[in-house]
Amino acid sequence: MFCLRKPLVCLLLISLLCGLAGAGLAQDDITLTMLTHWGTEDQLAAQQVIIDAYMEANPGVNIELVTVDFGELRTKIITGRTAGISADVYHFYHLWLPDFVNAGVLAEPTQDDLSYIDENVAQGTIDAVSTSDGQIWGYPTEVNPYLLVYNKRLLAEAGYDAPPSTWDELKEIAEAITQVDDTGAISQLGLGVMAGWDSGIVHPFSALLFSNGGSYLSEDRSVAEFNSPQGIETLQLYADLVASGGTDPSISGLGDFPSGAVGMVIMAPWWRATLRAAEGIDFDTEVGVAEIPVGPSGDAPSSIAYTWLFAVDSNSPNKAAAWDFIHWMNAEHEEGQGSAIGDFLVNALGAIPSFDHDQAAYADSMSDHYVSAFVAASAYAHPEQIVAGGQEIKTLLQVEIEAVMAGMTTPEEALASVAAQADAILEEQRMMAEE
């Protein structure tokens, strides 16, 4: 009743109370927000254990975990920054690093952090989280090389006791595995692709490209090189596989390999948790991992590897606390023990950790038939070349690869078109940097 009669006085009183309540909450505690893309129930629980342990060891520091799907992570970072509600700590895909650095999104690590990373991480992985001037921008986490993951049972049923080691064998086995019923429904597919997802298309393409002696960008990252003769051969492989029925973009390698309907897929190690839980394939007895088959212009198996990193937002009011938290998560807690994040990466995801102490401490966990093959591949896989505008180039390439698989264009035309656009993007980024 009072508020009805004296609304202005009432409004002022409410504002005063809110102000007092806010002042009461404002203590010396620090709250850090961490944004990651690890959002499944198990992953959230595992991350919370790490966060709780840190908060217990560091009273006065509160950590809030925010997770979004990978497809929305970049958008979340960008919109959060624009809205002035950015997280303090990011875990993000290293391809975005040049864009974020150019825009001033990231805070430079402290000298202690730089030294720690430098001393405990292999140079190739350090390069993957550094800009071209050599500046390291964060703690590298998972290293993900690509390999051929195959279903031993389906290969055996098709009459093969070993995975393909050349493209000819890949085409032959893929065709042999594929089964189409009388109505034209594909009940079983040789090689699964992941249409509609840029990484799912471009990373396997790049792995095959490197195994065919090709390269993605020039060494100085100034022009595209995926349109080389080796690149055209790689894309022709996709066209041949579609023509022979060895692959079909309407079947998702990501979804249908775990259900036991796809014979082979080119994939990264973080898939282990999914495969272990899969009902259509037995992880221990049916999942095999092999090197990427070698193309006609290649002389040895090769692959591509991408990395993620933890970094701090330059707008964070608590940068020192944020770097301390990241360091704590990645550092070995006691001599011979791995880090909390290393444990999470290896045991919750099946990914390969970047830090030497984690690779040593969790060697046993990485010695299973699945991850051990990826560990071996990480020694020779080419790190994904990061460059400003890299995400746009990758998406353009994905679309053209899909166009070739759909029979809409030829490999030569497709790669020439993307290369021209990629070169224009790289040139534009160079000019932007000079401005």
Next chain:
Amino acid sequence: MKLNLSAKSAWWTPDIPKSPLMRRRMLWAYAFISLPILALLVFLLGPILFSGWVSLHRWDMLSPVGEMPWRGLSNYVFLLTKDSVFGKALGNTFLFAIGGVGANTILGLGFALLLNSPIRGRRVWRVLYFMPVITAPLALAVMFSFIFDRNFGVVNSVITSLGLPRQPFLSAPSQSLLTLIFIAVYQYIGYYIVIFLAGLQGIPQDYYDAAQVDGAGRRQEFRFITLPLLKPVMLFVVVTNTIGALQVFDLVFATTGGAPANSSMTVVLHMYNTAFKFSRMGRASAMAFILFGIILLITVIQVRLLRDRAYQD
């Protein structure tokens, strides 16, 4: 509060109440009105003006607004001359709009005529047709992804059981857009049926009675009474449906994402990707203004054509 409408030169000048109570009430009225006006300025006009300004710059949404490099009309020039995806998206969007608007108008009117006639279970049919309208668009999109699946979808099961060849639908460039048009029509036709039905029920029965006395048949009644008197409704249906179709996003985002090979890419989805995936907010804003111009032009043409005819009739 009373407006002094008698004085034409100062029609907007309100009477100032003399009593303090009335004055306080008027103050509150202005306070309440000012909030939506302020909201309109801040959340509608402000962003439009800002977006226009951004379209003349290169902005990644991460750098400070004050440091956006000036690009003049280069974003517009790039989109209209070099961006092949934009051209493709524009073509797809037009096809989507033409197919969707055409189907919704013809089928919507046809079903409305049926539902306006004394058929059995008329109310049940009306509810059934309207149900997709109140279903979440993303839920529908996911449902249809399964229904139209090349290998395990229900539609293909039916097709193949009839001895017809299996169709790829959403996974083939030649069929993805057509399939999306079908889903969109399924989703919104109930809404347009209701609009047409309201229009049909607004036509006085006397006209039909008089026509029957004059010996007119059903077809003549439809041609010379129903259709002319429905033209204002037709105008509403065509204009609102066209505007909505040219802005299609959620359905495409949730089903194909523009794939395969941009065969189902639409302007707003390309705008979204350009802004948030490639961090080119300037170019995306330019796209928004080009689309706005196109929608405005089409709407003006539609209104002129249909309104003039409606009045002539």
